[in-house]
Amino acid sequence: MRQLSYSKALNEALRSEMRRDSSVFVAGEDVALDDGAFRVTAGLLGEFGPDRAVDCPISEAAIVGLGVGAAAAGLRPVVEIMFMDFVGCCLDQIFNQAAKMRYMFGGNITVPLVIRTPCGAGFSIAAQHSQSVEAWFAHVPGLKVVMPATPYDAKGLLISAIRDDNPVVFVEHKRLYRLRGDVPEEAYAIPLGKADVKREGRDVTLIATSMMVHEALAAADMLAETGISAEVVDLRTLVPLDLDTIIGSVAKTHRAVVVHEAVKFGGFGGEVAASIMEEAFDYLDAPVKRVGAPFSPVPMAPVLEKAYLPDRNKIVAAARETVPVRVK
């Protein structure tokens, strides 16, 4: 099949939805003339013009507000927040406005808004340009939260997010933008709320998101060499959460490790682990393990950042702890 990078797959999703539905437009800082900080919106200005590819001033609160208001008024905005760290500048519009309008107003208003934003560390750009704060959004009723890990999922999930009638926080990963993978040319929608088993296994389930799906897959390779068969479940969306797939997998493997790049303490992994405990306790042969970043801001120095980031080795170590030592 045709190979495309994650950023090009996202670009294709935007392009095809903009062609299909004239109410879809993109807005954000440097998204039009300069193609977007990570080139996800490349070429949209040329094809759709300045009314539908809108360069905005550095005013995150107003950019998201523009999206909220335009969505309430019947358009389908896709706004970009250049780095996930900048959501602090526009949180009110996201969690008090977009998230709550429909409920507060008794269902009178819908907000079909997509907020795209890249998370993630790995570029030595320090504490204010490297965070993964998806748990903040997953905690807010009314928001959907999506985190694609592959080019294929990126395209299909973005199309669904745009077609969804709810505000969706669509979290991309900076280290994934250049990742290439199979992407069909036609438009396709991957339903929000469906996890994906990225690798089948018998002994332990690695439940991961975004960049960590790839680390979990590498960890599964390493575990296989020592005779441990790991299943890798990519959550793809945090809200809605696909508990059925998670439990189905744990029922088979009896062990689970939850992995994300975000800080472990208070992270979304706690929600997954607790849900497994509540819903699938009888299947478990070992306590659920979590792998995440330590409780500190992201450091700049490459050596520290590397130590900080969860990776395949940390996942392997956690998985091993769940599996009993086999004595031959």
Added chain:
Amino acid sequence: MDVDRDALIWMYTKMQTIRQFETRVARLMLEGKLPGTVHLYAGEEAVACGVCANLGPADYVSSTHRGHGHLIAKGGDLDKMMAELFAKSTGYCKGKGGSMHIASLGVGILGANGIVGAGLPIAVGAGFAAKYRKSDAVAVAFFGDGASNQGTFHEAVNLAAVLKAPVIFVCENNGYAVSTSQARHQTIVDVADRARAYGIPGAIVDGNDVFAVYKAAREAIGRARVGLGPSLVECKTYRHYGHSIGDPGRYRTQEEVDAWKLKDPIPRLRDRLIELGVMSGEQADSIDQEVAGAIESAVRFAEESPSASLEALLEDVYAPSGN
């Protein structure tokens, strides 16, 4: 305007230091010797130096993502700055902050900042604290034309005005916010127009003329020191490099870049000072050489320093508490 000779030489030396620091950092970046990214200040040196020539160590500065110049002008140590860019344990932030996060309260630097517009309210707080302690210290918030569109700009200027806080808002209007030209991000030409909306003085100066910056800053800082409250000073300037390392700057024409390079603040100052008899060409050359030596020694210091230490990873998240 009378300016003493030492202050003029200081301004020239600092501007030259910033320029050479940035030129060297650009080279180190391209050679792959520095991690992360940098936003270079070359071209805008007259702003930081004209302002900071009026400040002492007790005064505060809140800086931006493009912060190297503010740091150097406010008295930042070249060795520690360079070591921070190299992610070494001897850097200002133990290698944990990098270019966008250098802070040194010892010389009044409240920090560079990765969040556009975040420094303005912080400067208001520092100015408030100075007034609270009944000192005559002031706080300067450097910010860009792009940052003037953040809510924080408007909230901070209004709050400072209401509190009569000793704050000087210094807009470094270099005509662009990344790729977005000023004409595409606001409909006004002068950011200083916004001062009137909050009832404070607003001045507009040629930001590539260090005398003009110095004079406007002196007036604004003087007002703040005697309790007359905040002012806004807008400095029209231009950055020589792209927005950050690796930005080809497709959104600017070569003619525009060339025209601004003719207005380079450093040769301008050099010529003025020679013309005024403040220094000779030879003296200028020897300052340049001394600066080059200091920069090279900072690079050497950084290169020879130990890299950031793993122990530092979990340090400094919280201050040790008393209980």
